[in-house]
Amino acid sequence: MHALEVTDLSKTFALRSGLFGGPRDGVRAVRPMSFSVSRGETLGIVGESGCGKSTLARMLVGLLEPTTGSIEIDGSALDTADPAAFGRLIQYVFQDPISSLNPRKSIRQIIETPLKRLYGMGAAERQARIAEILASVNLREAFLERYPHEFSGGQAQRIGIARALAAAPKIMILDEPVSALDVSVQAQVLNLLAELRARLDLTYLFISHDLAVVEAVSDRVMVLYFGSVVEIGRAERIFAAPKHPYTRLLAESAPVVGRPLRAPEQTGTELPDPLNPPPGCAFAGRCPRATALCRETEPPLETMGEDQLAACHHPIAD
Numbered sequence: 001m002h003a004l005e006v007t008d009l010s011k012t013f014a015l016r017s018g019l020f021g022g023p024r025d026g027v028r029a030v031r032p033m034s035f036s037v038s039r040g041e042t043l044g045i046v047g048e049s050g051c052g053k054s055t056l057a058r059m060l061v062g063l064l065e066p067t068t069g070s071i072e073i074d075g076s077a078l079d080t081a082d083p084a085a086f087g088r089l090i091q092y093v094f095q096d097p098i099s100s101l102n103p104r105k106s107i108r109q110i111i112e113t114p115l116k117r118l119y120g121m122g123a124a125e126r127q128a129r130i131a132e133i134l135a136s137v138n139l140r141e142a143f144l145e146r147y148p149h150e151f152s153g154g155q156a157q158r159i160g161i162a163r164a165l166a167a168a169p170k171i172m173i174l175d176e177p178v179s180a181l182d183v184s185v186q187a188q189v190l191n192l193l194a195e196l197r198a199r200l201d202l203t204y205l206f207i208s209h210d211l212a213v214v215e216a217v218s219d220r221v222m223v224l225y226f227g228s229v230v231e232i233g234r235a236e237r238i239f240a241a242p243k244h245p246y247t248r249l250l251a252e253s254a255p256v257v258g259r260p261l262r263a264p265e266q267t268g269t270e271l272p273d274p275l276n277p278p279p280g281c282a283f284a285g286r287c288p289r290a291t292a293l294c295r296e297t298e299p300p301l302e303t304m305g306e307d308q309l310a311a312c313h314h315p316i317a318d
């Protein structure tokens with residue numbers, strides 16, 4: 001049984017009706033995708049801006065209703081109408097730690113909220129739990145009566161992590177959790193996350209533009225392009241021996257540690273128009289290997305080596 005099992009999950013943002021009142025398709029932000037994550041695993045998720053990472057993450061934490069598909073955690077399907085059930089199982093750590101914390105609430109109130117809301121804990125139980133959570137993110141109890149703006153970025157991100165841990169989730173979605181932090185602080189937060197994962201048997205989905213960070217922290221990496229999974233495989237293999245030309249482009253355009261992915265305009269033609277998607281492979285317009293087949297028929301995600309799947313008619317040979 002997987003910690004997380006996603007089946008045919010998709011999201012289309014409806015648009016107002018088109019010219020002359022006719023229907024229009026809407027923006028297919030996430031096309032039907034299926035993947036699973038094992039208990040204790042870190043799955044990295046990479047892709048350029050607009051590839052659907054946030055939309056996927058927001059569906060996984062119950063902030064956005066999927067258009068199709070299902071989400072199972074530890075074998076139980078999540079009910080999209082029951083946000084508290086999501087909250088107890090899967091939590092989100094945001095990119096910008098300070099602005100993601102309510103400025104009018106003390107740290108105690110911020111950490112207490114999930115304990116009350118999700119578990120209905122009484123005062124004594126909450127006090128004990130808060131002390132435990134603070135210790136696990138290496139923050140002093142003296143911080144509890146302070147407010148978010150009094151903290152540095154690294155401390156604020158520890159508070160964001162503490163808030164997520166208060167829900168005692170099985171899965172955490174880490175959305176660019178260190179990209180807003182100074183490089184010197186990034187490693188501390190990444191080490192803390194690794195330690196928490198091991199100690200609490202957590203499963204992570206780690207979204208990042210920074211391939212070096214993703215490669216370092218992930219067991220497997222999933223590459224998204226234009227709302228679809230184009231490749232998924234072991235972190236140590238996927239950038240070293242990509243099967244999909246898009247994964248290779250990403251790896252080649254970010255050769256320096258810490259360098260973020262380049263914008264599409266720096267790596268060739270732009271992304272396709274989401275309102276008017278091409279019929280075949282969405283990457284064909286930028287792909288040096290594309291043929292007529294690619295422009296006509298969308299390639300399915302297929303096994304192409306040990307633990308590696310790619311959606312490509314002309315995959316790169318080993």
Ligand SMILES: Nc1ncnc2c1ncn2[C@@H]1O[C@H](COP(=O)(O)OP(=O)(O)OP(=O)(O)O)[C@@H](O)[C@H]1O
Pocket residue numbers: 013027028029030047048049050051052053054055056274
């Ligand atoms: N509420 C919305 N209504 C209409 N379209 C949307 C909405 N939210 C996202 N989109 C579109 O869906 C697509 C995927 O967006 P999403 O924010 O998930 O991408 P992303 O990979 O997270 O990008 P970034 O890295 O910039 O956050 C984009 O084309 C975006 O314009």
